[in-house]
Amino acid sequence: MGSFLRSRASVVTVPIAPSLNPPPVTGEVLKARIYASIRPELDRIEKAIRRHLASSVPLIEVVGRYIMESGGKRLRPLLMVLSSKLCGYDGDKDAELSVVFEFLHAATLLHDDVVDNAEIRRTKPAANILWGNPAVVLVGDFLYSKAILMTVLHNNIRMLEVLSETTTRMAEGEVLQLIHSDDLETDEPSYMEVILRKTAVLMSAACRIGAILAQAPPDQENALSDYGLHLGIAFQLIDDALDYVGTVDELGKPVGNDLQEGKATLPLIYAMERADAPRRDLIRKVFTAERQSMQDIETVQRLVRELGGVDYTVQRAAEHVASAKNRLDAFPPSPTKSLLEDIADYVLCRRS
């Protein structure tokens, strides 16, 4: 099982140029093509991140660099920059503003590591292991404050409204996750509410604020906000599916992580709803155990795949990718539009 996810990369087809009959492209080709197109934007974003990480307190810079240079894809800043470009923005304030979204993302990663008592993030020791919970909580607070301050300097109250509503919903979502995640009886709507707040609203805000920077009309702003929301949902669904099929090398984190941490995500929720009583009992036993053997983890992972939990999750992600791309209909064809479509497709076939 998990074959749906594995084969996805080879069946996704994306038009390279609208006028050509497109050949099928694999995930790796898609990734290479996306990164080739966004190189100039990425360079500007990286420079801006480094500039804004400067602090009079060296430890902040050290921890900040560590979390932000640990293999992140800069997806959120990119979404903001590309969204503003799609709406015709040609000023030079986009890269500066986009840093806000990487800082907010980094702040949530740092606090998540403390909340989850994480040991590893992307093949490296988690920040809390290296610097301890106190430093990690406080550097997270700094990055959050700095993100708000950087937005304030753009002197646009609408942006601040979107951003602070977003971070408030995110914080509520994190608390919700804390309450629901270890509950094996949680259902799909509760899970969707959590990933919406945890992942999707920030990507949505990045896209919307890109549109606001470009002074785009409301319909374009809303279209991009929806694009980001669906993209974010799909992104998190795939993340949660990968935890049941990926390998350590691919993911840069232990596989079966959610299971080990007692987090009930959609693959597991779906499988539990369809399992017969003995299998449900087995899953519950492993899920609630104080310590799980690697064999237990692998047994449940296989069960979840056999019961269709991974396929179902990927299918839901595919629907959200389709919705994301649909919302781009509000824009005429352009290289930037194609790039945003490529990014949506890539979310489905990414392996890490």
Next chain:
Amino acid sequence: MGSFLRSRASVVTVPIAPSLNPPPVTGEVLKARIYASIRPELDRIEKAIRRHLASSVPLIEVVGRYIMESGGKRLRPLLMVLSSKLCGYDGDKDAELSVVFEFLHAATLLHDDVVDNAEIRRTKPAANILWGNPAVVLVGDFLYSKAILMTVLHNNIRMLEVLSETTTRMAEGEVLQLIHSDDLETDEPSYMEVILRKTAVLMSAACRIGAILAQAPPDQENALSDYGLHLGIAFQLIDDALDYVGTVDELGKPVGNDLQEGKATLPLIYAMERADAPRRDLIRKVFTAERQSMQDIETVQRLVRELGGVDYTVQRAAEHVASAKNRLDAFPPSPTKSLLEDIADYVLCRRS
């Protein structure tokens, strides 16, 4: 020793009415008089706090109420409301806006409890003991986000600039404290930098934003900002002095707390600078010990008092109270001005 602090309450004299020759008032009388005058403001602030604590996530409300109903004095919201009143504000948005400062304060208390691994706050179990670090970190994040969101709704970019600069400086200050506090060789300037950022900048921002709400001229805004800054410094100095002289009953937290947590504050820094080698060694031994007996703590407390650490700290606080009151010269006499002067005096003679 510590007699200076103990006798302060009976020597502070405050004019009850500018035209009368004032009788001396004690700390308790001063406190009663302040609270009698601010009852209507306090009631409006309490109602606004309760209204804004509402969240779709019940745990947020529970933890939020716990930290905010544990005997806080609402000093920061009061400073904002009184500052706006002093500048002639007579609208009805002051109480709403003042909640921002209680939320930010509560967020820092929650994160501090995690950072310090606190067990007790104001005679009650610390929030992290009751709900665990994850919930406490995340509810802190929520309160912080909500504070920014509430400010955004006032639609004033200047307020947001002041606020986000303040929270960024505060976060840097917390990291600074983490680095320096367990360093017994830290000096007075480093300590002052920490308490400035940790306590004073938020009180200063509360006063400045009160002035901004009242659309006060720049000189009044700056005067109030300075008042809040000096008041905040004095407040923290007295807090740190009390830890070397108070009793558990008075403070609602273990006495000798800073010493036990390995935090070098001004009384200790001053004493270390003046101690002879054997006493310095004794202090260092207790300060750096893994576990300290109550007797060790009391010995060092007595040493610090004998070496003048408490008197010196209170003296510095008195200077800042004087500076705070001086800056109110920018305003003509009024009941609100007298109240702000009373509050400054009370900071010096407070016991909890």
